[in-house]
Amino acid sequence: MDQGNPLVEETASAVSSLSEEVVRVEGLWKVYGRESKRITSDKYSQMSKDDIRKKTGNIVGLKDVSFSISKGEFFIIMGLSGSGKSTLIRNLIRLIRPTTGRITINGVNITKLSENDLLEFRKKTFGMVFQNYGLLPHLTVLDNAAYGLKVRGLPKGKQYAKAMRFLETVGLSGWEDYYPNELSGGMQQRVGLARALANDPEILLMDEPFSGLDPLIRRQMQDEFIEIQDKLNKTIIFVTHDLSEALKLGDRIAILHDGEIAQIGTPEEIVTVPADSYVQEFVQDASPAKVVTAGSIMVEPEVLLYSWEGPRTALSILKNARRSGAFVVDKKGILLGVTNINRLERIIENPVESQTKRIDASAITKIPSVSEDTILEDLFGIVSANPYPIPVIGENRRLVGVVRTDDIFETISPNRGDQND
Amino acid sequence: MIDFPEIIRIPLRDWIDEIMSWLLNNLETFFDAVGWSILQVMLGFEFVFTHIPWFIFIPLAFLGGWRMLKSLSSGITFALMLFLIGTFGYWEMAMQTLSLVSASVLFSLLIGIPTGILMAQNNRAESIIKPVLDGMQTMPSFVYLIPALMFFGLGRVPSVIATIIYAAPPVIRLTNVGIRTVNPEAVEAAKAFGAKRKQVLWDVQMPLAKPSIMVGVNQTTMMALAMVVIGSMIGAKGLGMEVLLSINRIEVGRGFEAGISIVFLAIIIDRLTFSLSERTSQNNQSHE
Ligand SMILES: Nc1ncnc2c1ncn2[C@@H]1O[C@H](COP(=O)(O)OP(=O)(O)OP(=O)(O)O)[C@@H](O)[C@H]1O
Numbered sequence: 001m002d003q004g005n006p007l008v009e010e011t012a013s014a015v016s017s018l019s020e021e022v023v024r025v026e027g028l029w030k031v032y033g034r035e036s037k038r039i040t041s042d043k044y045s046q047m048s049k050d051d052i053r054k055k056t057g058n059i060v061g062l063k064d065v066s067f068s069i070s071k072g073e074f075f076i077i078m079g080l081s082g083s084g085k086s087t088l089i090r091n092l093i094r095l096i097r098p099t100t101g102r103i104t105i106n107g108v109n110i111t112k113l114s115e116n117d118l119l120e121f122r123k124k125t126f127g128m129v130f131q132n133y134g135l136l137p138h139l140t141v142l143d144n145a146a147y148g149l150k151v152r153g154l155p156k157g158k159q160y161a162k163a164m165r166f167l168e169t170v171g172l173s174g175w176e177d178y179y180p181n182e183l184s185g186g187m188q189q190r191v192g193l194a195r196a197l198a199n200d201p202e203i204l205l206m207d208e209p210f211s212g213l214d215p216l217i218r219r220q221m222q223d224e225f226i227e228i229q230d231k232l233n234k235t236i237i238f239v240t241h242d243l244s245e246a247l248k249l250g251d252r253i254a255i256l257h258d259g260e261i262a263q264i265g266t267p268e269e270i271v272t273v274p275a276d277s278y279v280q281e282f283v284q285d286a287s288p289a290k291v292v293t294a295g296s297i298m299v300e301p302e303v304l305l306y307s308w309e310g311p312r313t314a315l316s317i318l319k320n321a322r323r324s325g326a327f328v329v330d331k332k333g334i335l336l337g338v339t340n341i342n343r344l345e346r347i348i349e350n351p352v353e354s355q356t357k358r359i360d361a362s363a364i365t366k367i368p369s370v371s372e373d374t375i376l377e378d379l380f381g382i383v384s385a386n387p388y389p390i391p392v393i394g395e396n397r398r399l400v401g402v403v404r405t406d407d408i409f410e411t412i413s414p415n416r417g418d419q420n421d
Numbered sequence: 422m423i424d425f426p427e428i429i430r431i432p433l434r435d436w437i438d439e440i441m442s443w444l445l446n447n448l449e450t451f452f453d454a455v456g457w458s459i460l461q462v463m464l465g466f467e468f469v470f471t472h473i474p475w476f477i478f479i480p481l482a483f484l485g486g487w488r489m490l491k492s493l494s495s496g497i498t499f500a501l502m503l504f505l506i507g508t509f510g511y512w513e514m515a516m517q518t519l520s521l522v523s524a525s526v527l528f529s530l531l532i533g534i535p536t537g538i539l540m541a542q543n544n545r546a547e548s549i550i551k552p553v554l555d556g557m558q559t560m561p562s563f564v565y566l567i568p569a570l571m572f573f574g575l576g577r578v579p580s581v582i583a584t585i586i587y588a589a590p591p592v593i594r595l596t597n598v599g600i601r602t603v604n605p606e607a608v609e610a611a612k613a614f615g616a617k618r619k620q621v622l623w624d625v626q627m628p629l630a631k632p633s634i635m636v637g638v639n640q641t642t643m644m645a646l647a648m649v650v651i652g653s654m655i656g657a658k659g660l661g662m663e664v665l666l667s668i669n670r671i672e673v674g675r676g677f678e679a680g681i682s683i684v685f686l687a688i689i690i691d692r693l694t695f696s697l698s699e700r701t702s703q704n705n706q707s708h709e
C-alpha cells in the first residue's frame with residue numbers, strides 16, 4: 001500500500017470507488033490427489049475433469065479459475081453439485097490450500113502467508129456463514145454469536161455487548177440463553193449470520209447459507225438479508241445452486257462447471273446471453289422478466305415535447321410526426337406527464353389559457369413512471385393499465401427513456417435465443 | 422524330514438532377554454521413579470478408600486446412584502450390593518480393588534487422552550499407533566505380566582502397569598474417533614474465525630468429542646476391573662487375589678462370593694461412568 005502521498009491515495013480511491021478490487025484470483029487450481037501438482041501442467045489443461053480422474057485418479061476441484069471482485073459487490077458462485085463451489089470459497093480463506101495460482105486479497109497474496117499471518121488475516125478480513133450453520137452445540141446462542149470476538153481476544157463484556165447487538169440485527173433478541181438445538185433451522189442460521197457479522201468483517205463468505213431452509217423461510221431470510229446488506233454494504237461472496245436466489249441477490253454471478261468458470265456476468269447477461277449450453281440449461285427456467293431491467297431495454301422517446309415551447313409548437317410537432325400524443329418535460333428535463341392533440345387544441349381555443357406561453361398543466365396527464373433498475377416483471381401491471389410507452393426516470397425525476405410495450409414482450413418471449421427450438 | 426530342521430533357529434528369546442537386561446541395567450533409576458510415583462498414587466487411593474467407614478461409603482453410593490442416575494431404585498441397589506460385599510467379609514478387599522482400579526484408570530486416562538488427541542491431529546501418528554493398539558488388545562493379558570513383573574517386581578505397581586496397558590486402548594481409540602468425527606463445519610467455523618489449533622481443540626473438538634471420550638472412559642474402567650484377577654497373579658491384593666486363591670484351592674463357595682463381589686463393583690462403576698457419558702451428550706447433540 002502506498003501510504004506516502006495522501007493525495008495519490010485519495011484520487012486513487014475516488015477514481016476506483018466504483019470498482020476498488022478486493023479479491024483477485026488468478027489461474028487457481030485445486031486438485032485433490034497424490035500427484036496434484038502434475039495435473040496443473042499444460043498437458044492436462046485441455047482434458048475434462050472426468051478424463052483426468054480416469055487417467056490419473058486425481059480429482060480436479062478447480063481448474064484454472066480467474067476472476068476479481070470489487071468492494072461492496074454481491075458476488076454469486078453458482079453451479080451444480082460437485083462443480084467446485086465450496087472448494088473455491090474455502091480457498092479464498094485458505095481452509096483449503098490451493099494447488100497452484102494466486103489469490104490476492106486487498107493486495108496481499110494469501111497463498112504465501114505464514115500460519116500466524118493467516119490466522120490474523122482471517123480474523124480481520126473474513127466472516128463466514130455455513131450451509132449447516134456450523135454452530136457450537138455446547139455453547140449458548142450468545143456465546144456462539146460472540147465466538148469470533150472471543151478468538152480475537154476481546155474482553156468478555158465487549159464480546160457480549162457486540163454479539164447482543166448483532167443478535168438484535170438478525171432478529172434474535174431474547175434467545176441469547178438458549179442452545180442451538182432449541183432453535184429452528186432459520187433461527188440457527190441467523191445465529192450463524194450474527195456470529196459472522198459481529199466480527200465486522202470486510203468480506204462475508206456464505207456457502208449455501210439458505211439451502212437448508214424451507215422455501216418460505218428461505219425467501220424471508222433472503223429478503224431480510226437484503227435489508228441487512230443495504231445497511232452494512234459488505235463485500236459478499238455467496239455460494240448457491242438456486243438460480244432464483246442468485247438472480248435476486250447477485251450483482252454478478254460466476255457459473256462453475258466441473259471446476260471451470262463457464263461464465264461470469266450480471267444476472268441479466270447470464271440469463272439473456274448464456275455463454276454455452278451448460279449455462280443455457282442452467283438458466284432456461286429463469287424468466288428474463290425477473291432480471292432484465294427497464295433501463296436496459298428503454299429507448300429514446302421518438303417525440304418529446306418541452307413545456308416552455310408552448311401549445312402551438314407542440315401541436316405542430318405532433319402533427320408533423322403523425323402522433324396523437326407525447327411526453328412532456330420541463331426545462332430541467334423533469335417528466336411532467338403526457339399530452340395529446342385533443343387537449344392541446346382545447347387550450348389553444350381557450351383564449352385565457354393560451355395567453356400563457358407554456359403548455360398548461362391542465363393539458364397534461366400525469367402517468368406512472370419507473371426507474372432504470374425496475375425489472376420487467378414489475379412493468380406488466382403498468383403496461384396493461386395505460387396505452388403509452390412507460391417512461392423511465394432517473395435521478396431527480398428526469399426522463400431518461402421510455403420502454404415500449406413491444407420491446408417488453410419481445411424480450412421475454414421464450415424463443416428469443418437461437419439454441420431453443 | 423518331517424521335523425523342522427533344528428539348525429534354522431532365530432534366537433528371538435535371547436534377543437528379548439538381552440534387551441530386557443540392558444533396559445534393566447541402564448534405565449533402572451527411570452523404572453524406579455515410575456514405580457515410585459505409581460505407588461504413591463496407589464497408596465493415596467488406598468488411604469482414602471480404606472479410611473472411609475462403610476457406614477458413610479454405602480450412603481454415598483446410594484446418593485450417587487440416586488442423583489446421577491436419577492432413579493431411587495438404582496441408589497438402593499447400589500447400597501444393597503455394597504452391603505452384601507460387607508457381609509461376605511470382603512469390605513477391605515473391595516476397597517483395595519477399588520484403589521487399584523482407580524489408580525489404573527487415572528493413569529490410563531492421563532496417557533490415553535493425550536495419545537488419542539495426538540492420533541486425531543496427526544495422520545502419521547494414527548497409522549503408527551493404531552496397529553500397536555490392535556496388538557495390545559489381541560495379546561493375551563497374561564503376557565503383559567511378564568515385562569511388568571521384570572521391571573517392577575511383585576506387588577501393586579506391576580499390576581497397575583499391566584492394567585494400564587490392557588485398559589488404555591479403548592479411551593485412546595474413542596478419543597481419536599470422537600475428535601475425528603466432530604462435525605467438520607463446526608471445526609471449519611472456528612478456523613474461519615482465525616482460531617489457533619489449540620483453540621479449535623479446546624473450544625470445539627474436545628467438547629464435541631466428549632460423549633465419545635466418556636464412552637471410552639467407561640470401557641477403560643470396565644477393562645481395568647476385568648484385569649483385577651489377572652493382576653492379582655503378580656501380587657496385587659484384593660478381591661482378585663481371593664478369587665485366585667479359591668480357584669487354587671477349589672473352594673467354589675468362597676470363589677463365588679469373591680466373584681460376585683467383583684461383579685457388584687463392576688455394575689456400580691459401569692452405571693456411574695455410563696451416566697457421566699450420557700449426561701455430557703445431552704446438551705451436545707451435534708447437527709447432521
Ligand atoms: N477432500 C476432498 N478429497 C477429494 N475430492 C474432493 C474433496 N473435497 C471435494 N472434492 C471433490 O472436488 C469437487 C468439488 O467439490 P465441492 O465440494 O467444491 O463441490 P460443490 O460445488 O460445493 O458441491 P455441493 O453443491 O454438493 O456442495 C467434487 O468433485 C468433489 O468430489
Ligand SMILES: [Mg+2]
Pocket residue numbers: 085086087207
Ligand atoms: Mg458445497
